[in-house]
Amino acid sequence: MLTLENFTEQFKDSLKKNHSIIFSCECEINYSGRAESHLLIGDRTILIKSDKTLLVHQPTGNNPINYMEEHTSHLLTKDEDFVMLQSQNLSVKEFLDISIKKVYFFHSKLLKDNEKIQIVGTERDMAEHIMSNPSIICEDFKPLSKEEHTKYGFIDVFGYDKNNNLVVVECKRYNGDLKAVSQLRRYVEKIKKSRGIEQVRGVLACPKISPNALKMLEDWSLEFVRVNPPNYLEKFDKQQQKLL
């Protein structure tokens, strides 16, 4: 447990030095900006990063309960029985007030990290997999390009079938839902209109599809092709074997 005096002093010093700041405290929080939120007293963990991002975490759950984006200004003022942290981001008109009653611990340090994460197994990887293995979609499918840009959105994969019909493919790495069908339909109708062709096929390529989405596909004469998600599953199997 820190005194509020010690906390105030350390906080101001760390902020000036551009440190990453971490502390746990008992506090009350009010937010106003895109929406408005209120959170009564409880224990939370607060991070302020070197880019002045602020995150407030409750003791459970994945997401921060409150947050402020980078380039936020943080002002600490000590009162009788509490410390007020006022975080403001005027450029996006957002305000966060944290009334801090007790500080359980405080730490700060200049952290350095120049690495960027590498991710495989995204929808883009799935589209590339289809480009390399076009027969997944249908016999003699000839893909033309990927990420075709139209005024009504970007098409994942685009090509011709063996009868020279245009085919629009929308990939989903997990479940195909109503939203995915709507999206596919939008692209198909845009292509029909812009090219003046009546016969354009639309294919939803995903591992599985919800019943309502399948019904909607059929209502609009679109097609479902079962495509397994990208091959990160093989790697998962490998890692699982390694772990067992």
Added chain:
Amino acid sequence: MLTLENFTEQFKDSLKKNHSIIFSCECEINYSGRAESHLLIGDRTILIKSDKTLLVHQPTGNNPINYMEEHTSHLLTKDEDFVMLQSQNLSVKEFLDISIKKVYFFHSKLLKDNEKIQIVGTERDMAEHIMSNPSIICEDFKPLSKEEHTKYGFIDVFGYDKNNNLVVVECKRYNGDLKAVSQLRRYVEKIKKSRGIEQVRGVLACPKISPNALKMLEDWSLEFVRVNPPNYLEKFDKQQQKLL
């Protein structure tokens, strides 16, 4: 700076006590599950919550760079020059390996928080505002219900205009985009089909709309009604005055 021995001991003890754990370290991270990711060596801050949620934060940015959801198991094993933290969630088949080279600080404490956040200014508030002030949509609009459930999705607001035409309203609290128009169109066509009526109006109610979305609305004979976002803006103005 902690020795890896001290860190290992404290970590295991804190985990057993169900504490919230916070530490900063130099580490390397590999993830395998829904996708796969790799992150080379750098400084990160790691939280493990009492529900066994794990979050990894880089020194900048809003979102965790890696994470594991609640009920994940965390196993620490000490090697020669590093400590390996293996986090597994078998029920969702997700695996995270963190190779920890240096520990800058470690802290743990049992945190207590029973409060739930209260938020105002959501799309639901906007729908309720329209229900109470139906003339926003059109003259003599008579709303029937909110959140009408159809097989093709849930309709925000639903009612009749002065000529007894059915009106489907979709609210967006910020910008109306292609997705919103697709969504509205899906509902309108579903209602037409299920009720066997040709004349159903579709209204997109939002503060602003993108040019392409407006074009698409017109293409499908749908309507745009400018509706201001919920009145949290008044509160923001109040707070802004307070702060100035």
Added chain:
DNA sequence: GGGGAGAGATGCCGC
């Protein structure tokens, strides 16, 4: 648990 949709969504890319 699945389906559907919002979120103070965020982040990325492209124009």
Added chain:
DNA sequence: GCGGCATTTCTCCCC
């Protein structure tokens, strides 16, 4: 900056 869209989206609600 906006627009369009994926996200290891997450979270909530309802069936």
